[in-house]
Amino acid sequence: MIDSASLLAVLPELILTAGGLILLMVAAFGGDGTARIVNALSVLTLIVAGVALSSTIAHGPDAFDGLVRADAFSVYAKALIYAAAAVAILLAPRFFSTDSALRPEYPILILFAAIGMGMMVSAGDMLTLYVGLEMNSLASYVLASFMRQDGRSSEAGLKYFVLGSLASGILLYGISLLYGFTGSTAFDGIAVALGDGVGKGELFGLVFVLAGLAFKISAVPFHMWTPDVYEGAPTPVTTFFASAPKVAAMGLTVRVAIEALGPAGMDWQQIVIFVALASILFGAVAAIGQSNIKRLMAYSSINNVGFALIGLAAGTPAGVAATMSYMAIYVVMTIGAFACILQMRDADGKPVETIASLAGLSQSRKGLAAGFAIFMFSMAGIPPLFGFWAKFLVFDAAVASGLTALAAFGIAASVIGAFYYLKIIKTIYFDEPTGAYEAKGGAVENIVLTACAVVIVMGYLLNPLLDQASAAAAASLF
């Protein structure tokens, strides 16, 4: 039965779908010349969808007989996703203009990915989850290989596709096992069935579902695709991958873990703890030797996912709230860092990606250097920058739920991570200049960079707001 309340609960997705399809027609008949206008209209669509979010809660939490959830959690995650997606669209034109590769399909694909991500975070059923995940993934595969003439980009797309399909297979297998042993694909139904003890088959299903999800959040040991895809994809696409889909996948993981697998908490907690610690350690250690900044950011994202998972490992409302706060702060840091990376262009305007090319940047481009320093120190978790607060929250939640040893180990490992962030700052501030970068960055990049830097430096003033929003989001899952 489709009723109007259900339709209103998915209003943002409807807006995005309609907007995306109309823009696709515009692009198909208008040709590549419409790229800029389609870009602007896509951002507008995302903004309208974001505004429409406020109307969804009133009609929730259950829509379409529980297939879709419209609660505080989905609103929180979608707000982040739409904002990150909009920024990813805004940052693109200047990058693609040098290769005259700016095509209207780029913003449209991001819109479709955003629909998928929205479905992921508001899924109330394994099938909605899978459809949303695939919708996002298919758009992402195309985006990764968006610069078709570029060998690395095509390779990234292919790798992402092959490994992504494998992960989807694993996930589907897990879902089928869970369905077989619990008799339901709905999260509530699974939770009820798990409530009377977790059988062997259910445990198998749970492990496979988590493995599939771990792939999507690129947590160790299912992270192998990340460095190659991040390095090969065009930088604006990498910006997108590192921000919005991360939030969506993490939101999805949290929702599945709490709503569907909640009664089996003791079983998945150890998996999450292992994955979190392995991601933190591996992300930190593997990043040390990198010479390509995008590859380094890939390991950094693996590392960050590990920290975010510590909040989930706590399994409490405070822990979930911490994970969501972590993702919010992480998105700001990552977008800011990529706004810096997008400005790494040599004197002819060609993008460069080596860390060595940053040497002595502080003497030629003070603002850009300061931006890099702020985001790197923040990612390293050094106060008074906001990145510290993200880590603080997850560790605080872990300590509160008695996982003190996990917190101590995780925070000690964060010192290893600090090393490679410091390496970038060292290159920028301590080394002698080598090659020159172009004299000025793009206006959009600078605005995004400044806005993110202000949030990262002054973020503590947002604490009451962030705490409240995250707590409300987390509360809606329990």
Place this chain on the structure above:
Amino acid sequence: MDGFPILSLMMAVPMAGAIACLFVGANSARWIALIATLVDFVLGMALWAQFDQSGSGAQWQFQEYAPIFGKFAWALGIDGIALMLIALTVFLMPICIGASWNAIEKRVGEYMAAFLFMEVLMIGVFTAQDLYLFYIMFEAGLIPMYLIIGIWGGADRIYASYKFFLYTLFGSVLMLIAMMWMVHEAGTTDIPVLMAYNFDPHIQTWLFLAFFASFAVKMPMWPVHTWLPDAHVQAPTAGSVILAGVLLKMGGYGFIRFSLPMFPEASAQLAPLVWGLSMVAVVYTSLVALVQSDMKKLIAYSSVAHMAIVTVGLFAFNQAGIEGAMMVMLGHGLVAGALFLCVGVIYDRLHTREIARYGGLSINMPRYAMLFLFFTMASVGLPGTSNFVGEFLSLMGIYQASSWVALICTTGIILGAAYMLYLYRRICYGEQVNADAAAMPDLSGREIWLLAPIAAVVLWMGVYPESFLKPMRPDIHALEARLAPAAPAGDSKIKMGAPKPAGEAHEGAHHEEAPAHGEAH
């Protein structure tokens, strides 16, 4: 001054200066920095003047509270101990700026901004009354110091900056976990409340060790002191001054504000560990200092030895020891800072820290030789200078707790005399073997203005320490009372005589100490 947020203002002034420095040219940046630090100095003195020292007033004064950060608050307030350390900070800062006036030529604006930001954080550390606010201020200091060492440091600056950063970061993160545990246990982030909270003695040991990891590195204590000589040697002169003068005191402040009052049982239980490390530090680092050929390294090792006297004083669990530790911290802050300035003076002329490259400077630089001698003597602990008061009280305090520790730590004073006088002899006396060193001009007016105020305060502290002890006495007394139930029994078996006037009792204690000092000089 009621309700006037003077502590916030003291942090806002250098913060505004730091931001301004980033956007102006080299010369304006110098003046902005100097004015900002001088304004802060005046505010600091006003703070001292307004501080109720009678002991009958509230322990925590100038309190501010604004719960604007969600899980923690902008809570400030000071007691006498914090007041003294703030006074030390605001006193040294203008001198640091003056010391960098000509020595720093590149990226002056960023340099001054880093220093002013450092000042904000140091004042923040000493005024924070919220556990998490303290941690943020404590950790944030890594950023400007990393940049100061790494950008304006010497040849091996990059290695030194990494070592400084990662060592201190690793020390601190475990403390954060302990803080979270404490906040969940006690249900508050308020430091004064936590200072009175009785944690389970078994847990205290773990909490103590976590805090110890941080403060021992910061202090620094043997064997985690190795970052300090590297950082000192590579840092620019003013960086060394602030590192030795104030940053090291954060470790001591941490012990006095957190470890001792919050975990008294664990402190007593682990005191032998602290004593043992301190004894090793006093003897070992003094011997290491004796064989250094680099002036800054020598003074850096001497700092480790002096800080060990601080730790034994703190873990003596009595009024004399803790007062002495505070006085050593203040005195060492001034004297080590001044010694680094003295090194900076000749480094600016000859651009080497190699001791052998100098010699006979008292001939061509008499004024310099005179001031350097004064600070050398102060560092040795000559009566009449600040360090004597502190070292004497610390050792007297530890003697009551353990006579063996007192015995071994007192050798530090003899060894201190050995390496400092040996250093002085090699630089200022003897033949003028190096022609370029013999041609160096004497102190300029600016340099005299940097060193003379420190000399005056060192003398003041040595002759009339009461000015500095009085504000701290009630707080130290409160701390002693807090520690009393847990304090370990002393082995010195002091027999209390009939009450006598304070002056005579002091005389009596002095005799026990006299032979050690006799050998030292």
